[in-house]
Amino acid sequence: MGGSGAGGSNAGKRPNEQLGSWFVRSGWSKGELARQVNRRARQMGAHHISTDTSRVRRWLDGEQPREPIPRILSELFSERFGSVVAVEDLGLRTAHQSPSVSGVDLPWAGPQTVALLSEFSRSDLMLARRGFLGTSLALAAGPALIEPMQRWLVPSPAGEPRRAEPAGSSRRPSRLSRPELDLLESTTVMFRQWDAQCGGGLRRKAVVGQLHEVTDLLQEPQPEATSKRLFKCAAELAELAGWMSYDVGLQPTAQKYFVLALHAAKEAGDKPFGSYVLSSMSRQMIHLGRPDDALELIHLAQYGSRDCATPRTQAMLYAMEARAYANIGQPSKCKRAVRMAEDTFSDAGLDGEPEPDWIRFFSEAELNGENAHSYRDLAYVAGRSPTYASLSEPVMERAVELFGKDEEHQRSYALNLIGMATVHLLKREPEQSVVLAEKALGVARRVRSERVNTRLRKTVDTAARDFGDVAEVLDLTDQLAAQLPEAAEAV
Template sequence: MTGKPPNELLNSWFQRSGWSKGELARLVNKRARQLGAAHVSTDTSRVRRWLDGEHPRDPAPRILVELFSERFGTVITHAELGLREPAAPPATSGVDLPWAGRRSIELLGDFARSDLMLNRRGFLGTSLSLSAGPSLIEPMKRWLSPVPEQHSVNGRLPGRVTAEEMDRLEETTRLFRGWDAQCGGGLRRMAVVGQLHEVTELLRDNYAPALSERLFRTAAELALLAGWMAYDIGMQPSAQRYFVLALHAAREAGDTPLGALVLATMSRQMIHINRPQDALELVHLAQYGSHGTTTARVQSLLAAMEARAYANLGDSDNCRRAVAAAEDLFPGDFPAGQDRAERGSNGAGGDRTRGGDPSWIAFFTEAELYGENGHSFRDLAYRYPQLTEQAAKNIDRAVELLSADDSYLRSRALNVVGMATVRLQQREPEAAVAYLHGGAELVQRLRSKRVEDRLRTTAGNLFARYPDVRSVREVHERTLAVLPAAA
């Protein structure tokens, strides 16, 4: 006996998790080994004592916070588990970083290097924690503070990159983006991280302002992509750290539209972990900070993400307004798929399509707009069922536009599974089954935990509602067969 009252909060989360004491002990030990804490050896008796009120020793509280946050898909704090906050958070956690160019270079390089080393040793992540609420939003507001004038620093080597080599670095970044859209984040993420590390090494030297801006812009794009790939495979704290560093690099490049894209991507992550109010604040910060500097296509993307946040908040009126804005802003003279064929570089770091858009927004095609707006209506339809038909029309149009284009295979898979969720909302199990078979076919061509999780969840929900329907049982068995075992 501990002599202390039981930890009711930890008990409550534990009961809802569905874990046994032995399962939780094994997960704690596994995560401790990934963190290099080989001395941690937890068993069922130890877990029982925690539930009975004993306070676990470091690093167990931090591990428990990470495990329960991942289990429930939202940020769970030490206090919510009935655990004491650490006296001093690790230096690598948090997002309130100094907004200084040289420091940003060091942080980017150090984080990319640690990511490379951890993966070489077989680890899947780092000891970072995920920030949310004011601790995330307040530091991000400083991205609009003026960038100090850059001066050459004595003792640094002259720049090693020519304008022609810079063109090739930018082209490589575009190639990486194409790989991600086609294959998912799990296949070539470390190649992106390695390239990011190389670029940060180059940034340690002195360059003329125009070339320095191009290098920072490339670093920002690579950090954003590394974060996006980490997000896609479920490494949420690492993804957030890359996003924050990408925002710092975009600020150093003086590229507010790229910074707005970073904030929109962070907004998407907040929706993913069920923090829609944080998502809304981030996208509003992106819209405010980039006002008057972005193209119509970028503005359309921001409006679509605003709609997603409002949908998850259940705000039908503002969601509809944002959906209409996204549709009105989207440039109608670029048919879906045209961007990639017309992509080019102006040789001066602009890296734009023929329509004046940055190349990094080329993914936001007509199909992507339909998919985003369709998912907004789908999310609203959980509260307002009459909107399911609007969700179906939009997502089905996205599937149609993407059906002949393997360049955006992950988007196609996400929309196919999205259509299955809508048919489930409409109580049409046979129609949902057809889309799930399509999703099971596509998921085998990808390395994307997001697609896997959505397919598993949707198939499980369909089976839970219609267990006696033969086709439902069959598609449920097929999805379980093609998906990796759940973590």
Template sequence: MGDKQPNDKLTAWFVRSGWSKGELARQVNRRARQMGAAHISTDTSRVRRWLDGEQPREPIPKILSELFSDRFGSPVPVEDLGLKAIAPLTPGSGIDLPWGGDQTVQLISEYSRSDLMLNRRGFLGTSLALTAGSALIEPMQRWLTPNAHGRPTPVLAAAREGEPVTGRLSGPELDLLESTVMMFRQWDAQNGGGLRRKAVVGQLHEVCDLLQESYSPQTTQRLFQTTAQLAHLAGWMSYDVGMHPSAQKYYVLALHAAKEAGDRPFGALILTDMCRQMIHLNRPGDALELIHLAQYGSRDTASSRQLALMHAMEARAYANLGEAGKCYRAARHAEDCFDEAGKEDPKPDWLGFFSEAELHAENGHSYRDLCYHTGRSQVYALQAEPEIGEAVRLFSEDPSHKRSYALNLIGMASVHVLNREPEQAAATAEQAMEIAARIRSERVNTRLRKTTEAAEREFKDVPSVRRLREQIDQTIPETLANRHTA
């Protein structure tokens, strides 16, 4: 019935090596640090799971192959260890798409066009399937590999070979296009993803039309960066309104465009938001794989601020796996990296959102999530409260991030529920409800409903909780979840 089978091949090599599980774990961690994969932290329980049949993700199979090859003085391929190498590319199926400039432009153009045309009736968002597990992780690992044959994209190649530059986009127009992306990002933070999603998708489709022409290498790179940012923003907005399969598809396409632009830090941001989506969908194992891939792929390029963001999301993934020690370690790394960033300019623009308030919010929600996954609710709720409380205070002073303010009010309400403070929970949720009524974010609406339901289960006889339910039913009707056409 799909149960994992013990990995007899790996077990045989392991027994022959004479290593203990702890020694193999230490060797894997040491080799990972040598190759720059400092995020890998293997222990004896993980080794045991490999022997029991769990398939580790890259670069673990490669590391194990190297370790056993060194141990026995002859090559020990990944396959001989009963492990999976990166699967061959199968274009066109699900999210496993060709990694090439011309294909990327074509795929984004076709998908954005379908979104604009078909989603008028809500068709596109419901006709896709969400991809998870190895079907998601393995294609994403190809982000780490060079472009096919190490050649430039066809558009870049044409310009370098002296063919005429026929593109109609001027320098000032490209500047304006990039500033438009920044404006879209500001609108999203203020008002939620539902109000401007279609405008972003339309702009993305137009940029793909521009990429059909030839430009200088520098202009082409900037266009691919703009394409990546628009596709990512379309994914983020789709996620915010509850269109999860569409969000995932846009994220994947954005990652392809970022690779064409040679923009590793932005590619890592895309993977970070894919991690966030998997946490939202209760797939913390996939979330952890994605954030580790982001950390590994940007290890030489990420700023201190971005490292802090990735560690904070790593903490969220560990919290949802119930691994408190690793959650705390990642949260501390996030705080240390943010301190190192100091007062640096939070450029580029796409990273400016990760403020001190966001750091408190992420770590506070990590501790809150530990309440749900470890059975020690009071201990972790007491640690979550000051973190989320500080996030609430900071966001209350920042009118440009209304959605984040609402989300953290809801997070504080959930902590009040855990602390058995029904009146405070209801009052805080009511504040969030007032913001939710003014923005378009199904993510806010969903979390508000779930927190209210949790309060009702615990305190159904408390008048303020009953009143909160009545207000939400009147102010945030369920039908908002179906308004995905914006």
């Protein structure tokens, strides 16, 4: 690994063999790892961090870096290997946080949910400039995640007393008017549109700020009907903050917002939206290489909303179930879930009932995109199977065609262009892959989404590795280096 100890600060320290093992297997150089740490730190708002090759060498020699470096390294190695690599797996120490800050096993009660939403959103807003709180969070996975989420299904105690005002309080009950509540809800819709058009990096802090304002209103005495609407608004904002955090690469932060969104949805009595939150958590687990966890979360969502979700929501859940089965490597169950998604989607809107805005994104384009990615994922799990790649191709083509006409969902357009590019790589058609990747690069430059950027980089890296002698691939590699921005700050 080159180089000896980094001087007196390492006297008496033993080399960190665990970190060294992960580092060697990653294939990164010390300089490359240092650059990635710095980029992720800037993205998280930790501008004081400036890592170089000598610092990386000291970590390998046994120096224990201070937060947020351990969490950044955990995320980088997790993404590199496609599965959760905990801080402890790297031979590093974690900062001790109170359960309310770091855990996902939280009390299922209204006052505590409001307090935790307020605490976490305030920390997100206030600490961003000094090194974002999310860097000291631990990602939960396996039973530590699934078991607390299962309590979503447990009915709330009947007749739970409303929170009393503190003794001597002179505050009067808040009288939010119906137009004011309508405006809060329409603002959430606007934020959701911005996210779809521009990616999670552009307005994340605005969403967190709005969430904090709503929790302030929930801390005031409210009529029960108003309180439920505010909890619903808080749930939608928290889910959106989680989704935007996921989109820009803040994975532990995203998970914490998702968990809090599920708690708020329970307080609002909104089971369909709770199932949607669980689907977002499932998607994150697939991204992190935990398809078994993803499947359990989706099954929990399906069971909890089986008697109240609209056909469009049910179709979305079936499509996510298919993604989980694909990544586990169960083709027959994946294909069955794909068929169920298609059949259920055909019933969407037939009853004439208006759909909630949060599920409006699940269009024919999105259905085709999800199902195409399920077949594409099956192809990878099955050892780059051309059969599954061929199954994916016409469905992905339809998704690209439909998203190409949709100005609102530009990030989805980019992701499906990249998906189509990967299908052509699986079919050993590098020239066609390059055409699609170039289109995706054009969209990526307009959309602030590190998820899009990362997928594009990985796709081009794969093309360069497998078809490095193809002139078009070499040219695309040069274009990517010149045009794709570094990881954007989460704002």
